[in-house]
Amino acid sequence: MLDQNIVREATRLTRAGRLNEATALLQRMLRGDAAPSAAMGRAVRVGPARLEPPILDMKAHVVEERESGRPAKHASVLGHKRPAPLKGVKDFAGLGLRGLGRRAPPSTSDIVPDGASFIAGTFGNAAGSRAYKLFIPSRTPGRPRPLIVMLHGCTQSPDDFAAGTRMNFLAEEQNCFVVYPEQPHGANQAKCWNWFRAEDQKRDGGEPSLIAGITRQIMRDHGIDPNRVYVAGLSAGGAAAAIMGATYPDLYAAVGVHSGLACGAASDLPSALTAMRQGGAPGATMKACSPVPTIVFHGDRDTTVHPDNGDRVLDDLGDAKSREARVVRGRVPDGHSYTRTILTATQGRDISEHWSVHGAGHAWSGGSPAGSYTDPRGPDATKEMLRFFMEHSLSG
Template identity: 35%
Template structure:
């Protein structure tokens, strides 16, 4: 054997050793199924572990909350969120509402025990987040939540009461924190808007997280022709979280975060639906953003048309959501 051949052989062995020491190879994206139980009940969940996940590499985590008549598989299919997670490298947690708890699989956002910190369904979802963190490498500064319809209202509750857990969130065709506190009140709010003042609910949300001195970035998407959740609910979400953030910046209700967009712009999906976007910036940061989808009913814009509640003529809500969320860290 030539001396050079021996050198190359030793280099090859060294490379094999380095590969072996580097840990498990990156894997293809996969589902992990689980169940979380506490004194507040038990719920199943599904976790999407993206293609290329490597233990030890901290990734963002998005909690994705399905709407009524949906489950994790259907919401994942509708939103194509797993494909986005594979491309952008983040984990996706899909909590699943139990049919024994709600026959239509709606999150029970209108029940008082589900509107406070440390109890009810929100505590179960946050418990699932803890489960994921204990088994996968999660960037604690980049945990987000977003949902559609009933899942969006639950997202409002989680952003209000656990703003120390979630760095930002999205409310799609949903309603503000404590928009209703009874089943009948919920039905009224969906048709006519909440009877409660968004400014009062803004303070309630701030107090639910313990009166923190930080802010909660929120993206709001709502169709202008939503026949299930009146579009006024989307505007109430904006006002409520602006008020929450007004308290969050300095602890006072002093309009330091004004209820006025800093920018209004317009767009349209190629060959599809037009939309208006209102940006609310604070200290150079996009704090609240609202997409008004012209002519859209109760739907996930840009979703897979083979699933219920899809509006394929709209812009890609999944890309819009991720583009907003990834700007923010706790």
């Protein structure tokens, strides 16, 4: 249980701009230490206050699985030993919110298929500016092509996320554009999308306006089919993708949320920590992505973002009286088993899919070890998201 007195004190410190003190207070609480004097109304100086967004660095764990009667330890992130934390990134003990270890950047061959392009761009508006990387497929267009917006997780980059998901390689096969907006350190020290701030959960303002602006800029400059534009993300990026579906249902035809949270799951740092641990903060106002079709992937052993958050993303998606669900269970050869729940409207159109990956932690399902925070043991979230996207259009 979270100590509500400490949570309230952390909220007060956050609103006062004393974010380092709020962070230290929450760290002590999550470790189970005795409440520091700040919780009793006496200030604790832990360093100069820094007026920057709080860090919610949602990272994967090493998880235990049992195979053939023996505990088989593997890293759901990379399949390797856990890397050392990155200097300067906070470690929220008890939540597993750890920084990305230093590693060699992925090679070009891990990011872009032969003949295709991966170019840099920038977009700006009144809310600021964001860089992005754009994948352009090699084939000459015969008609306007689809666009997929991919939102990375904390500490990741467009190159890293592209390498881990291998979305560019599948997009080459489907002749799709893919754009990867980048969250800079200046917006969040750990490069997390600020999904937990109220001002970044609204249409035409904050980070949603920047992501939508990048989307529209690519649509305008590259002849994108306006009926086939999609958004997906991992962790903090998954939460941001849910926000985009809730705030721009006229722009995106479908949404993919991997290990993320629903729009409205939190409004500040303490409520974000509660939502991540418990699957929802008390009094939170969830905003389902309706009427945007949504596909969710979530590991049922995710101890960073509670698996119940995957269900909450799909809460109230469409009219409950006009839906029916069917369940498919399967297993990846030499990999994870899964339960796939498909929600279908009465007119026969699938409006959502929820993939619960059994034994998986906080990592992109079926991803490549060339990128960070991936679980190669599948099922292949990239393939299934792209398949789901291609089944939906705004005109459909």
